[in-house]
Amino acid sequence: NAGVTQTPKFQVLKTGQSMTLQCAQDMNHNSMYWYRQDPGMGLRLIYYSASEGTTDKGEVPNGYNVSRLNKREFSLRLESAAPSQTSVYFCASRGQGLNTEAFFGQGTRLTVV
Amino acid sequence: AQSVTQPDIHITVSEGASLELRCNYSYGATPYLFWYVQSPGQGLQLLLKYFSGDTLVQGIKGFEAEFKRSQSSFNLRKPSVHWSDAAEYFCAVVGDYKLSFGAGTTVTVRA
Numbered sequence: 001n002a003g004v005t006q007t008p009k010f011q012v013l014k015t016g017q018s019m020t021l022q023c024a025q026d027m028n029h030n031s032m033y034w035y036r037q038d039p040g041m042g043l044r045l046i047y048y049s050a051s052e053g054t055t056d057k058g059e060v061p062n063g064y065n066v067s068r069l070n071k072r073e074f075s076l077r078l079e080s081a082a083p084s085q086t087s088v089y090f091c092a093s094r095g096q097g098l099n100t101e102a103f104f105g106q107g108t109r110l111t112v113v
Numbered sequence: 114a115q116s117v118t119q120p121d122i123h124i125t126v127s128e129g130a131s132l133e134l135r136c137n138y139s140y141g142a143t144p145y146l147f148w149y150v151q152s153p154g155q156g157l158q159l160l161l162k163y164f165s166g167d168t169l170v171q172g173i174k175g176f177e178a179e180f181k182r183s184q185s186s187f188n189l190r191k192p193s194v195h196w197s198d199a200a201e202y203f204c205a206v207v208g209d210y211k212l213s214f215g216a217g218t219t220v221t222v223r224a
């Protein structure tokens with residue numbers, strides 16, 4: 001009964017390095033989301049995928065790319081990491097219907113030095 | 114575009130006192146609204162949700178929220194706060210599959 005699984009849990013990158021954050025859900029949900037959480041800023045939406053095969057920009061997409069690999073998996077890629085991308089990243093998924101709740105992963109704490 | 118505003122960044126309340134957290138939303142159509150709680154170092158947990166019907170909705174842990182369309186508000190309340198309610202609380206709105214959150218309100222509970 002895993003729910004939403006994010007890997008890795010912690011990561012330190014050097015400026016300019018690239019990496020991919022992985023997210024997988026086992027609830028057969030259609031919609032998946034990537035957020036970043038910074039103190040005083042709440043959760044800001046980076047990208048989302050309403051269904052398999054579609055992705056859309058959220059509020060803060062610059063510097064990120066996403067791939068909805070299949071219905072289960074939604075990855076977030078940082079092509080050239082910057083210190084401003086130091087944050088905690090959360091993946092979430094939701095089922096069919098606008099009134100369904102979102103389920104969240106435990107987060108990835110990323111530090112860019 | 115949809116948005117959520119939580120006017121209070123931080124609230125301190127005494128244990129046993131009542132709590133009210135404010136949330137204002139902006140969305141052109143019928144809103145689907147949620148309140149989530151995040152305990153320190155944890156992920157987010159759903160407290161309650163509103164999508165139609167009764168304007169007062171009940172949630173887990175003794176929380177309730179009232180939807181007021183005329184004020185574009187969805188305020189969260191608890192009659193008597195416990196020390197374990199110390200956490201960060203987020204209001205959220207869904208529109209066209211996009212799930213947007215407010216900046217959050219941190220609640221501190223003093224003995």
